[in-house]
Amino acid sequence: MASELSIKGKKEFEGLTRALEWSNEFAIYFAVINPPLIRKQTAEELKRSLERKQIKVHSLELNSSYFDLLSIIPEKVPSYCFRGAETEIHSVLFIFGAEEAIAADADTRRLFFDCLNWQRDKLREILECPLVIWLPEFALRILAFEAPDFWAWRSGVYYLEPESVWILKDTKELLNGRESEYDVLTYQEKVRHLQQFKALLDDYEQHQFEGKLESEVLEIRFNLLQEAGKVSFSLANYEDAKQYFLQSLKIAERLKDKKLLVQIFGKLSLVSVYLGDRTSAKEYAEKNLEIAQELGKEDIVASSFGVLGIFAEVFAEDYDKAEEFFKRSLEIGKELGDKKLIALAFKSLGSLGIVQGKHTEARSFLEQSLKISKEIGEKGRIVDNLLELSKLAQNQGNIDGAVRRIEEAQAISKEIKDRVKIAEVLEEKGSFARSQGDYQRARKYYNESLKVYELLGDKFKIASIYADLGKIASDSGGYEEAKRSYKESLKIFEEIGAKDFIALTQKLLEGSEKIKKLDQVLEKIEA
Amino acid sequence: MNKKNLKLAASIPEAFAATPPDEALPSSDPRYVDLSSCRGGENIVDDLARQIIWTPEGYLKLLLTGHRGCGKTTELYRLKSRLEEAGYFVLYWNAELELNLMDVEWVDVILTHTRQLAEQIPEIDPDIKIEERFLDSIADWLAKEIVQKVERKEMEAELESKFKIGVEIPFFLKALLGLKAYIRGGTEEIKEIRRELERRAITLLNDVNLFIDDLQRQLRRKGYKGLIILVDGLEKLILRPLVEGGGERSLTSHNLLFIEQSEFLKSPSCHIVYTVPISLLAEENIAQVFPDDPVVIPMVEVYNKPLEGNQLLKENQEGIDLLCEVVRRRIEVKKVFKDEKILKELCVKSGGHIRDLLRLVRYACRYSKGEVIDEKAANRAISALSTEYDYLVKDADIEKLVKVEEEKRLPSDMEYAHLPYHLLVLEYRSSVGDKWAMVNPLVKRLPKFKEVFNGK
Numbered sequence: 001m002a003s004e005l006s007i008k009g010k011k012e013f014e015g016l017t018r019a020l021e022w023s024n025e026f027a028i029y030f031a032v033i034n035p036p037l038i039r040k041q042t043a044e045e046l047k048r049s050l051e052r053k054q055i056k057v058h059s060l061e062l063n064s065s066y067f068d069l070l071s072i073i074p075e076k077v078p079s080y081c082f083r084g085a086e087t088e089i090h091s092v093l094f095i096f097g098a099e100e101a102i103a104a105d106a107d108t109r110r111l112f113f114d115c116l117n118w119q120r121d122k123l124r125e126i127l128e129c130p131l132v133i134w135l136p137e138f139a140l141r142i143l144a145f146e147a148p149d150f151w152a153w154r155s156g157v158y159y160l161e162p163e164s165v166w167i168l169k170d171t172k173e174l175l176n177g178r179e180s181e182y183d184v185l186t187y188q189e190k191v192r193h194l195q196q197f198k199a200l201l202d203d204y205e206q207h208q209f210e211g212k213l214e215s216e217v218l219e220i221r222f223n224l225l226q227e228a229g230k231v232s233f234s235l236a237n238y239e240d241a242k243q244y245f246l247q248s249l250k251i252a253e254r255l256k257d258k259k260l261l262v263q264i265f266g267k268l269s270l271v272s273v274y275l276g277d278r279t280s281a282k283e284y285a286e287k288n289l290e291i292a293q294e295l296g297k298e299d300i301v302a303s304s305f306g307v308l309g310i311f312a313e314v315f316a317e318d319y320d321k322a323e324e325f326f327k328r329s330l331e332i333g334k335e336l337g338d339k340k341l342i343a344l345a346f347k348s349l350g351s352l353g354i355v356q357g358k359h360t361e362a363r364s365f366l367e368q369s370l371k372i373s374k375e376i377g378e379k380g381r382i383v384d385n386l387l388e389l390s391k392l393a394q395n396q397g398n399i400d401g402a403v404r405r406i407e408e409a410q411a412i413s414k415e416i417k418d419r420v421k422i423a424e425v426l427e428e429k430g431s432f433a434r435s436q437g438d439y440q441r442a443r444k445y446y447n448e449s450l451k452v453y454e455l456l457g458d459k460f461k462i463a464s465i466y467a468d469l470g471k472i473a474s475d476s477g478g479y480e481e482a483k484r485s486y487k488e489s490l491k492i493f494e495e496i497g498a499k500d501f502i503a504l505t506q507k508l509l510e511g512s513e514k515i516k517k518l519d520q521v522l523e524k525i526e527a
Numbered sequence: 528m529n530k531k532n533l534k535l536a537a538s539i540p541e542a543f544a545a546t547p548p549d550e551a552l553p554s555s556d557p558r559y560v561d562l563s564s565c566r567g568g569e570n571i572v573d574d575l576a577r578q579i580i581w582t583p584e585g586y587l588k589l590l591l592t593g594h595r596g597c598g599k600t601t602e603l604y605r606l607k608s609r610l611e612e613a614g615y616f617v618l619y620w621n622a623e624l625e626l627n628l629m630d631v632e633w634v635d636v637i638l639t640h641t642r643q644l645a646e647q648i649p650e651i652d653p654d655i656k657i658e659e660r661f662l663d664s665i666a667d668w669l670a671k672e673i674v675q676k677v678e679r680k681e682m683e684a685e686l687e688s689k690f691k692i693g694v695e696i697p698f699f700l701k702a703l704l705g706l707k708a709y710i711r712g713g714t715e716e717i718k719e720i721r722r723e724l725e726r727r728a729i730t731l732l733n734d735v736n737l738f739i740d741d742l743q744r745q746l747r748r749k750g751y752k753g754l755i756i757l758v759d760g761l762e763k764l765i766l767r768p769l770v771e772g773g774g775e776r777s778l779t780s781h782n783l784l785f786i787e788q789s790e791f792l793k794s795p796s797c798h799i800v801y802t803v804p805i806s807l808l809a810e811e812n813i814a815q816v817f818p819d820d821p822v823v824i825p826m827v828e829v830y831n832k833p834l835e836g837n838q839l840l841k842e843n844q845e846g847i848d849l850l851c852e853v854v855r856r857r858i859e860v861k862k863v864f865k866d867e868k869i870l871k872e873l874c875v876k877s878g879g880h881i882r883d884l885l886r887l888v889r890y891a892c893r894y895s896k897g898e899v900i901d902e903k904a905a906n907r908a909i910s911a912l913s914t915e916y917d918y919l920v921k922d923a924d925i926e927k928l929v930k931v932e933e934e935k936r937l938p939s940d941m942e943y944a945h946l947p948y949h950l951l952v953l954e955y956r957s958s959v960g961d962k963w964a965m966v967n968p969l970v971k972r973l974p975k976f977k978e979v980f981n982g983k
Contacts, residue, residue: 015893022540022892027547114765118628121621121760124549144918148949149763152595152882153549156893157915 004038009161013042016158017049020092020130026123027130027155034136034199035170038162043094043134055090056080062097064104064191067112069095070119073126081129091129099139100188103195105235105459106495113143116150130155136199164209168220171200175223182234183420187457190231197228215255222251222260226267233271236459236496242271262291262300269307274460276499278315285311302332302341306348319356326352343372343381347388354392362392383409383421387428394435406432423452423461430468439476443469460501463492467505470512479516486512533557536858539900543892545857546885551600554608558856559601565828565846565879567956571602575822576609579755579798588793589800590817592762592808593824594947594954596882599802602824603759606800614752618647622760625707629765630717631784633791634724634731640756640795641735642703644742655745659697661738665731666699672720673705728791736796743797754797762802781807789816806944825956827879830965832957833935840965842875850874850884858888865901876909878953878968887912913969919949920970925979928952928966932980937964 005013016031031046033039047057058078066072073093080089101112123131135143137159144151162170174196182190204221229244245268252260269284285307292300309325312318326348333341346369353362366389373381390405406429413421430445446468453461470485486509493501536545552559563570571591579587593599607617620643622628626635645657659666670683683698709717724731743754761784769778778787785792785807792801793816807813808821829847830840851870854860864870873891877884890908891900920928927943931952937943946952947964954964970976 018540019543019893022543025544025547027549114629117765118623118763120549121623125624141918144915145949149595154915155548155886155889157911 004041004162004166006161006163009033009159009163012158012160013046016132016156016160017046019156019158020050020055020132021053023092023130023155024090024128025130026127028150028153029130029132029155030140030157031132031134031160032137032140032157033134033160033162034203035162035167036136036196036199037170037173038166039134039136040096042160043096046132047094050092055092057092057094059094059096062095062101064100064108064188067098067101067108068115068119070115070122073123077127082126083128085128093127093129093131095131095133098133098143099135099195099199100191102135102139102142103198104191105237105457109142109146113147113150116143116147118149120150120153136195137202138198139195162203164207164212167200167203167207168209168212168217171220171224174200175220175227182231183456183458184418185234186455187235190235190457194228194231194235197224197231200224201228218251218255219260222248222255225251226263229267229271233267233274235457236274236461238271238274239497242268242275245271258291258295262288262295262297265291266300266304266307273311275497276501276503278311278500282308282311282315298332298336299338299341302329302336302338302345305329305332306344309348309352313352313355319352322352323349339372339376340378340381343369343376343378346372347381347385350385350392351388354388354395357395359392359396363389366392379412379416380418380421383413383418383425386412387425390428390432394432399436402432419452419456423449423456426452427461427465427468434468434472434475437475439472442472446472459492459496460498463489463496463498463501463505466492467501467508470508474508474512474515477519479512479519482512483509535856537862539863539892539895539898542858542863542900543889546854546889546892548596548882548886548889551598551604554604558853559605560849560852560856562598562827562849562853562881564958565843565849566825567960568958569956569960571822571824572605572609575606575800576613578819579610579615580613582798586796587798587819588817589798589819590803590807590813590821591800591824592803592805592821594805594826594880594950596880596950597824597826598881599762599824600759603757603800603802607757610755614750615755616648616651616746616751616753617755617757618643619757619759620647622758623763624760628760628763629767631761631764631780632721633784633788634721636758636761636784636792637732637735637795638703638706640758640799641738642700642707643756644739645697645700645703648742652749654749655742657697657700658738658741659699661734661741662699665727665734666702668727669706669720669724670698670702672723673702673709673716732791732794736794739796756795756797756799758799758801760802762804764804766804766806782810782812786810786812786816793817806948809939809941809944823954823956825962826953827881828955828957829875829877829879829968832955832961832963837933846879847871847874850877850879850881853881853884854888863892863900865899869900869902869905873905873908876968878965879955880950880953880967883912883950883969909969909972913972916951916967916970917973917975919951920973920975922975924951925975928970928976929980931964932966932971935963935965 016029019029031043033042043059050057058081060072060076062072077093079085080087081091081093098112102109140157182193185193201221201224204217204224209217225244225248229241229248232241232244245264249261249264249268252264265284265288269281269288272278272281272284285304289301289304289308292304305325306329309322309329312325313322326345330342330345330349333345346365350362350366350369353359353365366385370382370385370389373385386405386409390402390409393399393401393405406425410425410429413425426445426449430442430449433439433442433445446465450462450465453465466485466489470482470489473479473482473485486505490502490505490509493505536542561570575589575591578589591599591603603619607619610617620639622631625639625643641662648655649657683701706720709720739754746754764780764784767780769780769783781804785803792799803821805823808823813821827846827850828843829850831843833840851860851867851874854870860867860870873887874884877887887908890911891904894907894911895901895904924946927946928951931937931943931946937947937952937954943952947954951967951970952964953967954962956962966976971980
């Protein structure tokens with residue numbers, strides 16, 4: 001019986017089985033179990049055990065966009081679970097996935113809790129059978145606080161604690177079987193990963209892993225924290241991401257493991273950029289470089305130079321310094337014969353050339369990057385280069401050339417089915433149409449890219465696109481629409497704490513107001 | 528034990544089934560125990576009923592409140608019976624079932640009164656005629672807004688098909704049922720319809736009152752003393768800050784409905800009792816807009832009010848006995864508990880909160896190994912429920928809880944409002960009606976509270 005559970009967990013399992021045998025009325029039970037794989041296995045075992053006792057079990061799976069029980073239950077639950085059913089069957093309804101709504105953004109979470117709070121009576125009115133809500137402890141802790149009316153009706157909380165060895169096993173399986181590239185996942189997939197990491201992290205805080213080396217357990221925790229940070233970053237939950245990375249940094253420092261440290265400083269640098277904390281961003285990038293040099297990790301040294309180059313270009317507008325960093329990155333790439341690094345360095349140099357108006361140089365760098373990317377089949381990088389080449393063509397007044405490059409980029413992004421690249425190309429098409437004064441088309445492309453970013457749950461990009469839509473509206477005299485779009489953009493930037501972009505959007509909003517007033521004055525003068 | 532089977536539970540499984548923490552008792556339920564002697568000495572039902580009965584002229588609008596799980600619904604059911612016995616026609620409706628508690632405004636409440644009257648009265652007394660003509664103009668307009676049609680016949684057909692409404696019911700009821708679907712669905716259109724209705728507020732309220740006045744006349748002719756509406760569940764209205772119409776002071780969904788829109792809630796020409804969120808009592812303006820004191824249901828005293836805050840608490844035997852009686856009306860205590868002392872201990876640890884007492888008994892059943900609840904099972908139950916409170920106690924609350932425990936009173940400060948909201952602090956009225964408070968006994972067991980409290 002429930003072989004993955006500890007002795008305490010097994011007793012709770014027995015208790016829950018008994019409670020469900022005794023309950024033939026509506027009631028709310030919570031089954032708390034952190035490791036996601038064991039949660040499913042244990043639920044299956046309970047189901048089998050109940051079915052042996054002639055109790056039917058039906059399961060419902062919720063997620064971050066599918067959680068309104070009152071509309072889901074009538075459609076998905078068999079009639080024998082309802083009051084007044086023709087045949088009285090002792091049944092139980094298992095509900096999974098509540099943690100996904102809870103781990104989602106603040107609005108979704110609020111909506112989910114509000115639904116639970118005020119649907120309580122209605123659920124009891126329609127359902128005859130008890131509910132068992134399966135969830136990890138972090139989710140229960142939040143639910144108890146945020147959905148007090150629903151929580152007030154609970155008939156029992158059962159802590160199905162697993163054996164330590166199974167927690168480790170579950171974690172390893174989760175970390176092994178996972179793609180570490182979160183950007184391309186949908187919002188729901190990201191949230192699912194996030195809640196799994198959060199759930200397991202709870203176990204690592206509470207459990208003693210006897211017989212295991214402390215360093216081994218800490219390293220697993222480090223990986224969990226890092227993954228939780230990465231997926232939070234990909235959801236543009238930058239403050240959360242930073243906290244996860246800082247916690248993993250502490251572990252790396254405790255283990256005095258420079259290989260782990262070097263993994264984390266780069267990420268902290270990046271998240272600081274998005275949070276508008278330029279000083280920390282630069283400091284973390286410099287530390288990253290320092291440790292990579294100590295370790296002789298040349299590839300990381302090269303990418304650190306690349307990052308510092310971008311900081312010099314964007315933060316300080318020190319183009320000479322930026323060029324120096326990019327060239328050092330290029331040199332290392334060449335020394336190592338690492339074509340990926342070389343292509344990246346050329347692309348950075350090309351982009352810098354565009355900013356500086358050095359068109360010939362820029363073209364040469366971008367063409368070289370494109371050529372290498374094609375050789376090694378780095379299709380994502382090909383798209384990046386084509387988009388930069390399109391911008392360059394625009395700057396040079398070569399409209400046909402610009403269109404050709406974008407179309408080429410679009411075809412590749414569709415071929416590789418990379419949603420991030422697809423959205424980036426659409427965004428660039430919007431920007432191009434806007435520069436041509438074709439606002440209708442620009443709006444269309446921006447809206448299409450917005451849909452993809454919404455699917456990906458990338459709040460930073462969503463906010464950026466709203467700002468772009470505001471610009472189009474402002475350009476075409478739709479000041480009210482511009483104001484609405486800027487406000488939406490500002491709201492999201494404020495939510496994710498992107499300080500630089502908050503300031504920028506505020507300026508756009510103020511600018512739009514000023515232009516509106518100027519236009520009104522001009523109209524009066526003309527009249 | 529459930530409604531189908533009211534015999535006393537004589538075994539652990541039966542006792543488990545007999546103590547659901549989510550059940551409100553119907554008015555004549557034999558399990559009901561009058562706890563008023565240990566809830567400030569005032570019988571809440573008598574108090575409310577008296578206020579209404581002794582007001583032959585004009586109409587009262589009374590507020591009832593209390594912490595979650597204290598028995599508001601049970602008392603409302605009893606109030607309904609009591610007023611019916613006194614000869615009134617009483618309409619009860621539950622906001623949780625009728626409204627979208629995420630978003631309620633006065634228009635929704637007033638129209639729900641109307642719809643409930645039109646739906647419930649013919650069922651209870653078919654002789655009373657629902658006069659459509661009073662609500663015709665508003666129904667016409669409403670239906671037009673909902674189905675976007677000009678012709679009444681077309682509208683009627685569409686209301687029937689769109690909202691699957693029976694053919695036989697009056698047109699205005701169809702329109703109101705259509706509106707209910709919009710309200711419950713929380714659609715964007717409802718906001719627009721509300722704004723339009725607000726522009727017609729005077730006409731709407733006038734029509735509704737003509738409708739109610741006509742019902743009052745008919746009811747009186749049939750021998751009723753008058754009409755009373757009881758609205759349950761409004762205390763669960765979701766608290767959220769509102770941006771629109773913010774102005775100088777912060778506007779929330781609570782003060783919008785109960786303060787800003789109170790005149791509308793008070794406008795129907797009949798007595799009404801509304802349940803309201805307890806946090807509303809901290810609102811300065813509540814006494815101005817609802818002049819009759821809100822009726823609060825406190826916890827059952829399991830300790831006597833200490834003369835000084837830091838005096839040792841002395842158990843209130845009467846309160847404990849009453850709580851034991853609550854259990855005794857469900858369970859054959861001698862057969863299920865090894866010793867009656869165990870039940871008393873559960874009563875004390877519940878802090879006089881009925882729902883937690885039932886939960887403690889249920890948990891004790893869950894942990895019992897043999898055929899009866901012994902001390903070990905009871906202690907595990909207490910410990911398990913105490914752990915669940917741990918989720919609700921934030922570190923920042925500890926100092927506040929210590930202050931409450933030391934002073935045995937809840938400061939009337941918004942910073943403390945969430946403590947009773949989450950039942951971390953329980954409020955009482957002594958036999959002479961004095962207010963006092965203490966930290967929930969289950970919270971007092973938590974190490975994080977004990978460390979700070981004992982360290983003082």
